[in-house]
Amino acid sequence: MEHLYTKDESSSADQVYQRLRRLLIEGFYPPGSRLVEERLASDLGVSRTPVRQALVRAAAEGLVQIFPNRGAVARSFTIDDLLEMYDLRALLEGHAAYLAASRITPAQLSRMEEAATELEKSLTYTFERRQDEVHFLVEHNAVFHQTIAEAAGNQRLITMLNQIVAVPLQFRSFYWYRREERQISNFFHRSILNALRLGDGDRARAMMREHIFYGRDVLLQSQRAESAPAALDEE
Amino acid sequence: MEHLYTKDESSSADQVYQRLRRLLIEGFYPPGSRLVEERLASDLGVSRTPVRQALVRAAAEGLVQIFPNRGAVARSFTIDDLLEMYDLRALLEGHAAYLAASRITPAQLSRMEEAATELEKSLTYTFERRQDEVHFLVEHNAVFHQTIAEAAGNQRLITMLNQIVAVPLQFRSFYWYRREERQISNFFHRSILNALRLGDGDRARAMMREHIFYGRDVLLQSQRAESAPAALDEE
């Protein structure tokens, strides 16, 4: 058996894609900005050819929009887009949690355990920069969620979740802002872990869904509070 | 508001992709066969450049696998792959049916009605070639299912379903083989329609899930009966 992934992963040109993806998610190319191929090419130190492929891939993933003969644009998200995505995330991750309950291995459980613990301890950490903190949180949170998807044992489900979760970090960072919300989030993690340990798929799914809907509501609230819908520019 | 789709649809090079996709789904390039760029290029009457992009896109969609420096291969499906896909289809289409129940328009309902009726009437039709019949059935069936996805009103859900349903026709054609199975399938269509008309989301979802699982079981049975797992070549 060879590589699991369908994409040309770990190849050289694949790195262009990975970097572009990162730049988009981290908000270096903010939503709505034009992605001129030549510019990206010089930014990334390659020719337009691999850039083009990366853009096509990113478009398939929904990170950019390509308009024929008019170029690519970093995708911007409306409130409705976010709602759609959270709806699907709840569905897919809930299902993943359900499946994982009957298949998860001890190694995977302890990996999740560790991630959850790190997230809890980090409430007392102090970070140099706010950005470092967000990175830390996003990273460990990703481990938690990805391990569940992995434990579900459905490769396509993983692919789909990766697509959905590929939302610019700008949006997700709100989530981690307040202490109270982080504590609730940690509580959800513990509940999910418990359900998985007990092999209770229904409860794992229910908790996961609540966890995600909670995140959605926090995000929506912060969006409303923030600079109003201006940040989410509709075309 | 501009185009709904993220891809560079309806553009010129996009057609290369559409044609490649069709060739793959219709089994012209059978699962497991190598997709040499030059060959595709001459087959499609273009240079390697647009072919390459089409391949990248098809890989993102899961129709082909790209191995770094070793080219693309028409994806082959194992039994487990099919099970994974049907599992996700049940989840996503079930959800779509649930959402559609509260949003579907009369126009959409009558479109589905029409498709269902055509499928029923076709039991008495006689077709020139078996292939024509399969095409007819697949086409009307697609209308039925796509309308539900559309009525669900979640663009991402549509995209995901398109990805999942992009299975080589070779597999799907089994489904339509026997009269009894088609009748049961038609019955499911009517049940789903009823539930949608009544706005009963739970029932619509349940029926849709059964419908899809039934299709899965028919497929699996035919696979087992057919040339054994040889047709589903593992690498």
Add this chain to the structure above:
DNA sequence: GGCTGATATATTGTATACAATATCCTGAAA
């Protein structure tokens, strides 16, 4: 001044050339 059309510029889309890599084939040695 504002509109219209023509030209210039910027950018995308495609083809081709060449480099990098993998695969195949041949022949010699064990």
Add this chain to the structure above:
DNA sequence: TTTCAGGATATTGTATACAATATATCAGCC
């Protein structure tokens, strides 16, 4: 006969050139 090395061939990966298209600029006209 099998195995391995080395070169020949096939194919992918990238850069670049040019064509096609869209956008911007500006002169002329009302």
